[in-house]
Structures are given as structure tokens and as C-alpha cells.
């Protein structure tokens with residue numbers, strides 16, 4: 484089976500080539516993302532392998548279907564960038580990697596919290612310049628603080644476990660409560676109650692029409708003054724303009740994001756010699772209490788290994804007519 488792998492980076496090639504020795508698929512790597520303008524590259528392939536910022540809207544799907552694509556393999560968990568109904572209508576199967584290393588993402592959320600709180604990024608630079616002053620580096624104890632977790636699926640669960648270990652009081656909001664977490668002391672509350680009680684809020688729900696801008700102006704008004712917001716979910720969970728207003732009003736005391744609503748044109752590339760065209764992102768970068776990482780929460784060796792293995796297994800199952808255990812259905 485011939486696979487076109489889009490948005491390919493060196494690390495994708497390293498892991499896929501090594502693990503593909505067990506699967507023997509024919510993989511062609513394209514640095515470009517897949518969208519309606521690049522869909523002609525899929526001609527002659529049986530399947531595509533895509534990542535978080537490839538845009539498989541209805542138009543792209545119709546074009547790749549016409550080129551003979553029969554399977555879309557997402558090498559990620561979220562599938563908000565694929566029009567699932569359009570894929571089904573065009574007889575294209577969609578598979579994903581539902582769980583590769585939930586700890587990787589959960590631990591990165593904790594890294595954002597600790598960095599913003601204890602300002603180790605600033606301390607690192609100061610000490611390198613022989614500035615050993617502690618002025619403005621004051622943090623706060625995590626112990627006894629209330630952490631609100633929105634979405635307690637596999638990543639949210641791993642995150643709750645870590646925060647319980649810090650001695651935090653963990654409150655959660657999810658459409659389904661986890662008995663396992665309840666037994667460990669996590670308290671499920673309404674969204675409003677979570678926003679009201681939390682010192683730190685971390686987002687771990689998928690991006691859906693219901694969760695788009697779940698954190699907006701109205702949500703910020705319900706939060707404590709000086710609250711910390713962490714988003715390792717998807718950018719559009721947060722209305723960035725409203726977050727900027729909350730930062731200016733000092734309602735939002737800290738913002739740590741690994742994802743950004745308009746990240747497609749920014750993340751996963753070196754723009755160090757270019758002019759930043761995104762005014763909202765440029766404004767975000769001016770705040771001393773904002774920390775941005777470029778969608779790297781998943782990025783551990785363990786996760787890359789799992790992503791390549793599960794994706795190749797998904798494609799191999801498709802080729803062999805096996806049950807698709809990781810199929811995404813509408």
C-alpha cells in the first residue's frame with residue numbers, strides 16, 4: 484500500500500522508517516501540509532497520513548477521494564481537523580492514535596505550570612548573565628491549591644494523578660465522571676463551580692462545537708483574580724482575544740499554552756527571520772506572564788514510538804481487511 488505522509492519532519496521520518504521495517508508499507512514523505520491546494524499530491528497513493536494542522540475539510544476530502552485515497556491515518560488523537568461525515572460520504576476510512584502517551588501531554592501541562600509559577604525560564608537567563616537577584620521571581624506553593632481540570636479522559640486523568648501528588652485539591656468537569664478519579668479524591672463539579680473555585684485551570688477536553696471557546700469573556704468573569712490557565716488541548720478551546728483582555732485586566736494572572744487557535748500558520752516551523760503577521764499572537768508575546776510552547780506536549784521519544792507503531796498497525800489492518808480498532812466514525 485502506498486502512503487503519502489504529510490507535514491513530515493525529520494523525527495517523523497526517523498521513527499516511521501525504523502518501525503516500518505516491520506510493516507513494509509511504501510511511504511513517501513511530504514514536508515507540506517495537506518489541504519485543498521496540495522491535494523493533487525495524493526494522486527497515485529492509496530492512503531494519507533496526516534497530523535494536527537493538516538486541513539481535511541469537505542473540499543479536500545472530495546479531491547483526495549477522486550485521486551483514489553481510501554484511508555486517512557491521523558498520527559494524533561484529536562480529529563477536529565477532519566470532516567468525518569465527508570470522509571464517510573466518500574467511502575474513506577479514518578483511523579487515529581487514540582492513546583500514545585497520555586503522560587507526555589499531562590507532564591508538559593505540569594511543566595507549563597511550574598515554569599510560569601517558579602519562573603525557572605527567567606532564572607535560567609538571569610543566572611547566565613550573572614544576575615543572582617531574586618526580585619520578581621516569587622512563586623506560590625502548589626500544595627493545597629485548587630486545580631480545575633476540564634476533561635478527564637486519558638490525558639486529564641494522568642494530569643489529575645500528578646496534581647494529587649503535589650497535594651492539590653482537584654476539582655473536575657466532564658460530561659462523564661470517572662469513578663476511579665472520584666475514589667482518589669477528585670471532586671466533580673459544574674463548569675461554573677470549577678471556574679469559581681480554581682487557582683489553576685487546565686484544559687483536556689477535545690475541540691468540538693460544544694467546547695469551542697469554552698473559555699471566553701463570560702468564563703473569565705467567573706474565575707478568581709490572578710488565576711492560571713493552561714491549555715494543552717486545542718487552541719480554539721480558548722477565545723484568545725478574551726484571554727488578552729483578561730491578561731490586561733489582571734484577571735488572568737498566568738497563561739500557559741501549547742496550542743493556539745491560529746497555530747497552523749505559525750507552529751512547527753522556523754519563523755525567526757520573518758515578520759510576525761498574526762497581531763493577536765504578537766500581542767500575546769508581549770505579556771511577561773504568558774508562556775507559549777509550539778504544540779510540543781506530545782513530543783517525547785516514547786510518544787513518537789507509539790504514534791508510529793499504532794499508525795502503521797492501523798494502516799496495515801486496513802490493507803489486510805482486519806477490524807479497524809482505532810476507526811473514527813461520525
Ligand code: NAD
Nearest residue numbers: 561634635636637638639657658687688689715716780781
Ligand atoms: P479523551 O477522549 O480520552 O478525553 C477527553 C475527555 O473530554 C473525555 O472524558 C470526554 O468525556 C471529555 N469531554 C468531551 N466533551 C466535553 C465537554 N463538552 N465538556 C467537558 N468534557 C468533555 O482524550 P485525550 O486523549 O485525553 O485528549 C484530550 C485532548 O487533548 C485531545 O482531544 C486533543 O485535542 C488534545 N491533545 C493535545 C496534544 C498536544 O500535544 N498538545 C496531544 C494529544 C492530545
